[in-house]
Amino acid sequence: MTLLSDRVVLVSGGTQGVGAAVARAAAREGATVVVTGRRAELGDPLAAELGGAYVPADVSDVASARASVQAAIDRYGRIDCLVNAAGLTSRGTLLDTTPELFDQHIAVNLRGPFFLMQAVVRDLLRRGAPGTIVNIISSSELGGQPFLAPYVAAKAGLAGLTRNAAHAHRFDRIRINGLDIGWTDTEGEDATQRAFHAADDGWRERAAKTLPMGKLGQADEIADFVVFLLSPRSGVVTGSVLDWDQNVQGGLD
Template sequence: MGLLNDRVVLVSGGTQGVGAGVARAAAREGATVTVTGRRREPGEKLVAALRESGAEALFVATDVADVAQAQASVATTVKAFGRVDALVNAAGLTSRGTLVDTSPELFDEHIAINLRAPFFLMQAAVRDMLRRGAPGGIVNVISSSELGGQPYLAPYVAAKAGLAGLTRNAAHAHRFDRIRINGLDIGWTDTEGEDAIQRRFHDADDGWREEAGRRLPMGKLGQVDEIADFVVFLLSDRSGVVTGSVIDWDQNVFGGLD
């Protein structure tokens, strides 16, 4: 449909999972795409595939926990393609910790990746949009856990709740600049990273996805391609004037009780 024709889209954490899905979906809809991440091999492989499909694409090796590297990825995109029209903050850390066993170091890691990085990536992207007097779009991939979450996700919840508040604050601040900023509170999603987490922290075996799906209302985990299509919709003009929304993208109804 060409929903993102002639747009330059930067996807942080785009080498796997939801980020990679967004990169593929954006390219399919006509966007020029910058993918960032710490792992060079999967990043370059993804970009090569995007180019083979006919899209313009660039991989920038980036550790978003380093503010200088995060903001440099925006500068590199502007240098390569002239601008940044849209930003998707998909990089994330989901390591476990409770209120009573989380160390200051683990807490700081979550803040650095799940909150500080999106803040300064948004800052750099919005500065480029303001410099050009141009509209833009930002989508922050948050988590339904920001509404409370599991006990073993305490530092993650703290950071993601902050990101939800930041999303609304930035959207309010820049609504008259026509920069639309929204977030997705995604639920349990089938990604490579989630598979690793389930095996590392929950002793999961090869059948964990099927077992989890049997316990969920829709009979399956959230799917990357479905989330990616929704992100593209939010970045596109088809989503109209929507800004400052943090949307529950989950199969559980928060506040509902049985």
């Protein structure tokens, strides 16, 4: 038996980075996977590779997010699992963040996941079915760097939402958990380092030397953990926001 046999899994932000890694891991474990995102040139070939579906969607637009859930239900009849992996990591401090930048972070990192969860949970309740949700959050939600102020605000909200929704729907057998992931090697992180920190081709190697395990977090390793949380193998766990990081929160040298 594979971990996600006969499950329909929707992955928002599933066309690249952690989302794409989760989509691949879920498919390997027997799931039918629907990936969403804004880039068809990535989504279409990935869906073809996995034997699933790509649905164009912008999570910052509530109507688009809701439509992606409905498209998956229309095609496969249901959604059993949701992974909120879409994210925005552009920089801003408390002092230089504009209302527009703040709203962008809330829209992508909090409002989008909120209404995707709402739509999926409504479908689960309509069918009287159990389900699982995993939200990709960030260890930065516990404080983060000064240049991540709007990001931290939104991700901290997502951590609170994860616990609240899990509590509200525990008797519906809908398990909802989150991962506070640390610094991870993805296409998006590479673009962010180059855009905001003047990074060159050697930034990964230099960063790795500063980290306890000698490497950045890897998307495929995160994906395996997400699949475990989505699957029955994670038992009754719900409402947990788990640290997936090599730095210990609260630890000081």
